[in-house]
Amino acid sequence: MPKNVSKGANTAARAIQKIGFAIFLLIGMFFLNLSNGSVGIELSSFDDILFQKLPEEHHYYFVFYDLRLPKALAAVLVGLGLSQCGLLMQTYFRNILAGPDILGVSAGASLGVAVYILVDMDSTHPLATLGMVFMAFLGSMAVLLLLILVAARLQSGHALLLGGVLLASFASSATSLLEFFAPPDALQRYGIWSMGTLGGLNYNELGVLAAVILLAVFVLPFCYKNLNALQMGVFYAQSLGVNVRALRVGMLLLSCVITATITAFCGPISFIGVMVPQMARLLLKTSDHRLLMPCSGILGAFILLFCDFLAHSPLKTPVLPLNVLTALLAAPFLVWIIWKGYR
Numbered sequence: 512m513p514k515n516v517s518k519g520a521n522t523a524a525r526a527i528q529k530i531g532f533a534i535f536l537l538i539g540m541f542f543l544n545l546s547n548g549s550v551g552i553e554l555s556s557f558d559d560i561l562f563q564k565l566p567e568e569h570h571y572y573f574v575f576y577d578l579r580l581p582k583a584l585a586a587v588l589v590g591l592g593l594s595q596c597g598l599l600m601q602t603y604f605r606n607i608l609a610g611p612d613i614l615g616v617s618a619g620a621s622l623g624v625a626v627y628i629l630v631d632m633d634s635t636h637p638l639a640t641l642g643m644v645f646m647a648f649l650g651s652m653a654v655l656l657l658l659i660l661v662a663a664r665l666q667s668g669h670a671l672l673l674g675g676v677l678l679a680s681f682a683s684s685a686t687s688l689l690e691f692f693a694p695p696d697a698l699q700r701y702g703i704w705s706m707g708t709l710g711g712l713n714y715n716e717l718g719v720l721a722a723v724i725l726l727a728v729f730v731l732p733f734c735y736k737n738l739n740a741l742q743m744g745v746f747y748a749q750s751l752g753v754n755v756r757a758l759r760v761g762m763l764l765l766s767c768v769i770t771a772t773i774t775a776f777c778g779p780i781s782f783i784g785v786m787v788p789q790m791a792r793l794l795l796k797t798s799d800h801r802l803l804m805p806c807s808g809i810l811g812a813f814i815l816l817f818c819d820f821l822a823h824s825p826l827k828t829p830v831l832p833l834n835v836l837t838a839l840l841a842a843p844f845l846v847w848i849i850w851k852g853y854r
Contacts, residue, residue, distance in 0.1 A: 526795040526802045533809045540816040544583045548823050550574050581717055585709040586819050587812040589773050589780060592724040594811030595731065596769045597784025598803060599762045602742050604671055610785030611770045614658055615679035616651045620774035622682040623650025628701045629693035647771035654678050655763055707778035707834040709819055716776055723772045727765050731804055738800040781834050782841035787811040789848055
């Protein structure tokens with residue numbers, strides 16, 4: 512066997528081992544989240560709860576099935592979706608700092624939701640969530656289209672990041688203007704939504720969220736080869752017969768649908784899409800999407816479960832906003848990534 516082939520096989524084997532270990536950590540954090548909260552549930556009690564060995568009126572059933580389990584499943588789905596979305600954007604723009612929040616896509620989705628909630632629309636209707644998803648999709652798609660125009664015009668990664676920051680600032684300013692003129696009850700609903708939360712989802716909403724994200728994740732394995740070619744450059748991908756235009760349109764649609772759905776259901780969750788793909792690259796030491804995509808999804812789910820665990824843990828204080836913890840975790844890591852890159 513040629514030496515480079517053997518080295519590549521060993522690298523892939525080590526990466527698969529690391530992914531397996533990450534899955535083990537994810538499972539452990541998932542069960543730790545189920546047991547953590549103001550009402551502690553011992554891990555030894557899970558058998559009694561799952562197989563209904565306790566009395567039907569026992570409060571553990573409500574805490575476990577109505578509060579903890581939907582929140583933990585939402586953390587896994589949101590972490591999985593945002594990490595995949597971030598990796599797609601970084602591949603599309605060929606910029607390691609690209610992501611739904613850095614490029615303003617999340618701000619655009621938030622503006623769409625703000626229009627729905629604050630402009631006196633019936634956000635309490637049973638189908639209101641679908642309307643919020645649609646408006647969030649329109650907002651995120653508008654920002655992405657503007658970013659594509661900026662990238663095509665200026666051909667600069669720095670200009671792209673600056674354009675994303677400016678678009679995010681514009682969307683945030685427009686949202687603040689809507690808040691200023693909004694009625695008090697709509698303003699209260701929007702304020703609670705904007706803090707970002709994994710709780711409060713019922714199983715019907717969780718099913719819609721799971722359907723969108725898992726469908727996107729199911730499609731992605733068919734694109735790994737083309738994504739690997741695209742990150743080497745447009746001309747290289749075209750020389751291999753890749754339909755670059757169709758691939759890019761698909762990447763944008765997937766990114767917008769994922770970001771919009773997550774933002775509508777859980778509010779703006781910051782920095783996961785930017786940070787997690789970088790963690791996967793550092794862990795695996797590869798740029799192969801066949802390994803990066805699953806590893807990013809696992810790490811994204813783990814990081815969000817970990818942040819939610821911290822939000823409910825420290826010294827029995829009130830539940831901390833999720834975005835505060837994701838920002839505290841991501842900001843030093845991204846500063847280190849930038850410093851290392853420039854050095």
